[in-house]
Amino acid sequence: MNSSETRTGVTPADFDAIMREKVPFVGDMGVRTVSLSDDTAILRLPFNERHLRPGNVITGPAIFALADIALYAVAWLVVPKADLAVTTEATVHFLSGAKPGDLMAEAKILKAGRRLLIAECHIRSAVDGSLCAHVVGTYAMPPAEK
Amino acid sequence: MNSSETRTGVTPADFDAIMREKVPFVGDMGVRTVSLSDDTAILRLPFNERHLRPGNVITGPAIFALADIALYAVAWLVVPKADLAVTTEATVHFLSGAKPGDLMAEAKILKAGRRLLIAECHIRSAVDGSLCAHVVGTYAMPPAEK
Amino acid sequence: MNSSETRTGVTPADFDAIMREKVPFVGDMGVRTVSLSDDTAILRLPFNERHLRPGNVITGPAIFALADIALYAVAWLVVPKADLAVTTEATVHFLSGAKPGDLMAEAKILKAGRRLLIAECHIRSAVDGSLCAHVVGTYAMPPAEK
Amino acid sequence: MNSSETRTGVTPADFDAIMREKVPFVGDMGVRTVSLSDDTAILRLPFNERHLRPGNVITGPAIFALADIALYAVAWLVVPKADLAVTTEATVHFLSGAKPGDLMAEAKILKAGRRLLIAECHIRSAVDGSLCAHVVGTYAMPPAEK
Numbered sequence: 001m002n003s004s005e006t007r008t009g010v011t012p013a014d015f016d017a018i019m020r021e022k023v024p025f026v027g028d029m030g031v032r033t034v035s036l037s038d039d040t041a042i043l044r045l046p047f048n049e050r051h052l053r054p055g056n057v058i059t060g061p062a063i064f065a066l067a068d069i070a071l072y073a074v075a076w077l078v079v080p081k082a083d084l085a086v087t088t089e090a091t092v093h094f095l096s097g098a099k100p101g102d103l104m105a106e107a108k109i110l111k112a113g114r115r116l117l118i119a120e121c122h123i124r125s126a127v128d129g130s131l132c133a134h135v136v137g138t139y140a141m142p143p144a145e146k
Numbered sequence: 147m148n149s150s151e152t153r154t155g156v157t158p159a160d161f162d163a164i165m166r167e168k169v170p171f172v173g174d175m176g177v178r179t180v181s182l183s184d185d186t187a188i189l190r191l192p193f194n195e196r197h198l199r200p201g202n203v204i205t206g207p208a209i210f211a212l213a214d215i216a217l218y219a220v221a222w223l224v225v226p227k228a229d230l231a232v233t234t235e236a237t238v239h240f241l242s243g244a245k246p247g248d249l250m251a252e253a254k255i256l257k258a259g260r261r262l263l264i265a266e267c268h269i270r271s272a273v274d275g276s277l278c279a280h281v282v283g284t285y286a287m288p289p290a291e292k
Numbered sequence: 293m294n295s296s297e298t299r300t301g302v303t304p305a306d307f308d309a310i311m312r313e314k315v316p317f318v319g320d321m322g323v324r325t326v327s328l329s330d331d332t333a334i335l336r337l338p339f340n341e342r343h344l345r346p347g348n349v350i351t352g353p354a355i356f357a358l359a360d361i362a363l364y365a366v367a368w369l370v371v372p373k374a375d376l377a378v379t380t381e382a383t384v385h386f387l388s389g390a391k392p393g394d395l396m397a398e399a400k401i402l403k404a405g406r407r408l409l410i411a412e413c414h415i416r417s418a419v420d421g422s423l424c425a426h427v428v429g430t431y432a433m434p435p436a437e438k
Numbered sequence: 439m440n441s442s443e444t445r446t447g448v449t450p451a452d453f454d455a456i457m458r459e460k461v462p463f464v465g466d467m468g469v470r471t472v473s474l475s476d477d478t479a480i481l482r483l484p485f486n487e488r489h490l491r492p493g494n495v496i497t498g499p500a501i502f503a504l505a506d507i508a509l510y511a512v513a514w515l516v517v518p519k520a521d522l523a524v525t526t527e528a529t530v531h532f533l534s535g536a537k538p539g540d541l542m543a544e545a546k547i548l549k550a551g552r553r554l555l556i557a558e559c560h561i562r563s564a565v566d567g568s569l570c571a572h573v574v575g576t577y578a579m580p581p582a583e584k
Contacts, residue, residue, distance in 0.1 A: 083201075
C-alpha cells in the first residue's frame with residue numbers, strides 16, 4: 001500500500017502537512033499519517049501522558065480527535081480538495097480502556113456519495129493491538145471543483 | 147442555581163480542580179465550570195485560535211472534548227466519587243459552524259440508572275447563542291461506595 | 293397549535309394519508325398524527341400486544357418505527373413534497389421500559405439545512421408520561437421543487 | 439459454521455422459536471435465523487411489499503427491526519438465557535437504498551463485557567449483495583444465572 005494508489009493523489013506527507021496547517025488542534029497532538037490507499041487511511045497518535053485520565057487509560061476526547069482526523073483523511077481520498085468537508089455527525093463506542101501507548105486509527109469508506117461520505121474507524125492500541133474504540137461518522141462533502 | 151443544590155455536594159470549584167488534575171487533556175484547554183445543579187452542568191470553553199479549522203469554525207474534536215467533559219460533570223452530580231465513570235458511547239451531531247469565540251455546554255441527565263447514566267449536551271456559541279452541536283452519551287457508572 | 297401553522301400547509305389528515313399510502317409498514321401499525329406545527333410533529337402509536345417483548349415492555353423496533361415516522365413528518369414540515377426524503381442515520385437511546393399502552397412521539401427540528409435535516413424525537417408513555425426513548429436522526433432532503 | 443459451535447448451545451431453530459414466541463413484532467415479519475457461531479449471527483428478512491417506501495426501497499424501520507433482532511441473537515450467543523437483555527442504544531447508518539428483495543443481517547460482537555454487549559451489524563441486499571445499512575448497538579446484559 002502506498003500513496004500512489006490514492007485516487008486524488010494525496011500522499012501521507014501531504015496529509016501530515018494538512019493536519020499541521022489546517023487543523024492545529026490535532027496537528028499539535030502529533031498525529032502522523034502512516035498510509036493512505038484507495039479507501040483506507042491509517043494514522044498514529046503518539047502517546048502523551050497528558051492524554052491519560054482516571055483508570056490510567058487514554059481519555060475519550062483524545063481518541064475521538066484521532067478518529068475524526070482519520071475520517072477527514074478519508075474525505076481527502078475521495079475529493080481532491082476536501083478542506084471544507086465537515087463532519088455532520090459521528091458515533092463513538094469505547095470498547096476497552098486504551099493503555100498508555102500509541103494508538104492506531106484505521107478509517108475506511110462505507111459509502112462515498114456525491115454529497116455524503118460515511119466511513120468507519122477502528123482504533124487499536126499499538127501496545128497490544130486491542131480494539132479500543134469504533135467510530136462511524138458522516139462528512140458533508142464540498143461541491144466538486146469546476 | 148448554585149452548587150449547594152448538587153446532590154453530591156460537588157461545586158464548580160471542585161470540578162474545575164477535577165478537570166485540571168484528572169483530565170489534563172481538557173484541563174489544558176482551559177474549560178471552566180460555570181454552574182452545577184441537581185441534574186445539569188454548564189461549562190465554558192474559552193476561544194483559542196488553534197481550535198479553528200478550514201471554514202474559520204471551531205474543529206469538531208474541540209467541541210466533542212467540551213461535551214464529553216460536561217457529561218463527565220453530570221456523572222459527578224449523580225455519584226460522589228465518579229472518577230472511574232467512563233463513556234461507553236456518544237453520538238455528536240454538528241448543527242452549525244461554531245464561530246470564533248467561546249463555547250457553552252449545557253449537559254443534562256436523561257436517565258440516571260444504577261449502572262448507566264445517559265445524558266445529553268447542547269453546545270452553543272457564546273458569541274450569538276446559536277446551537278452548534280448536540281451530543282447524547284452513555285456513562286458506565288462505578289459501583290456505589292461502601 | 294393547528295395545521296394551518298405549518299409552513300408547507302401539510303395537515304395531520306394529510307400525513308395520516310401519507311403514512312397509510314406511502315409507508316404501509318408503519319401505516320399498518322396504526323400510527324396517527326396528533327398535531328403538526330412550524331417545527332414540531334406529535335404522533336401516537338396505539339398499543340398492540342404483539343409489540344411486547346420479554347420484561348412486558350414495548351419492543352425497541354416498534355419504538356424506532358414510531359420515532360422514524362415522526363422524523364419523516366418533520367421533513368414534510370420543511371419541504372412541500374418530502375416523499376423522497378431519506379433517513380441517512382439515526383441514533384436511539386432507550387431510557388426506560390415502555391409499559392403496555394400507547395406511545396407519544398414528539399419530533400422537533402434541530403437544524404433544517406438545504407440538504408440535511410437534523411431532528412430529535414422524544415418518545416413518552418401515554419400511560420404515565422415517562423420518557424422512554426430519545427432519537428436523533430438526519431434526513432437527506434430532496435432537491436427543492438422547480 | 440454450525441450451531442454446535444455456539445458457546446451457549448443456542449441453535450438457529452431455538453432462536454427462530456425465541457423470535458416467534460417472545461418478540462412477535464419481528465416474528466410476524468418472518469425473520470429466520472440462517473446461522474449462529476461463536477460470535478456471529480446471520481439472519482434473513484423475507485421480502486414483503488408492505489415494507490416498501492417512496493423510492494421503491496425497503497423502509498428504514500424494517501431494516502432496523504432486522505438489525506435489532508440480529509443483535510439480540512448475539513446476546514443469546516453470550517449468555518444462556520438472554521431474554522431480559524435490552525438494547526440501551528443503537529446507531530444506524532443507511533448506506534444505500536435496499537432494493538425489493540430479501541435482506542441479510544450479519545451481527546458480530548465488538549465487545550462482550552459482563553454488563554454490556556456492544557455489537558455491530560451489516561445489512562446487505564440478498565439480491566445483489568450491496569451493503570444497505572450498518573448498525574452499532576449496546577445491550578445491557580442480564581445478571582449471570584446462579
